Amino acid sequence: MCGIFKMKFSKKISVDDRGVKKIAAKLSEPIIMRNVRIVEIDDMDVHLDVSKSKTDTLSSVDDLIVDKAKRSKMAWFGKDLNDLTIQSAFRASNQHNIVRVRRCPDTRLFDENNQEITDFPEVGDPVSVAIDLAYIELLKSSIETSYNLVQLRKVRRASTKKVVPSSMFEDDEIQSDDDEEEFEE
Numbered sequence: 001m002c003g004i005f006k007m008k009f010s011k012k013i014s015v016d017d018r019g020v021k022k023i024a025a026k027l028s029e030p031i032i033m034r035n036v037r038i039v040e041i042d043d044m045d046v047h048l049d050v051s052k053s054k055t056d057t058l059s060s061v062d063d064l065i066v067d068k069a070k071r072s073k074m075a076w077f078g079k080d081l082n083d084l085t086i087q088s089a090f091r092a093s094n095q096h097n098i099v100r101v102r103r104c105p106d107t108r109l110f111d112e113n114n115q116e117i118t119d120f121p122e123v124g125d126p127v128s129v130a131i132d133l134a135y136i137e138l139l140k141s142s143i144e145t146s147y148n149l150v151q152l153r154k155v156r157r158a159s160t161k162k163v164v165p166s167s168m169f170e171d172d173e174i175q176s177d178d179d180e181e182e183f184e185e
Contacts, residue, residue, distance in 0.1 A: 021138040030130040030150045051097035058093045090143045101149040110153040126155040
């Protein structure tokens with residue numbers, strides 16, 4: 001994960017072709033998430049299962065965005081919304097341990113040996129990722145975040161082969177009849 005970071009918000013609010021307001025945002029450094037798994041690939045979006053990764057940083061980013069939305073409500077929403085309304089409209093980045101990130105043309109991909117690759121991993125593959133906040137969407141009934149996938153590194157899958165130990169007796173020497181000892185009665 002990343003350490004202490006800063007966030008910058010654009011003062012300009014753009015409106016996309018769907019009429020959705022977007023505010024560009026940038027973190028001082030990407031968020032690193034290890035031991036995540038690809039659960040869905042949909043066009044340019046990748047859905048990651050982050051249940052085995054620490055998500056404290058995502059929660060911290062979410063908190064910063066909500067705080068900024070409360071302070072900038074007139075500029076962002078055009079009206080003085082109640083803080084509770086803003087808080088309840090915010091959709092957390094981590095929904096049921098799934099984070100959606102957008103693949104970009106400049107997303108860098110690496111294999112398990114840190115060699116750059118061109119083929120995107122498949123659904124089910126374990127990976128480590130670096131993601132960066134791209135923008136905040138102000139929808140009619142929710143506030144959502146959008147993250148860009150900056151880098152992805154494949155992670156070696158845990159071996160599922162059972163290791164069969166060799167015989168416990170392999171180091172023992174086989175005694176010949178010549179080595180037998182006689183006992184007196």
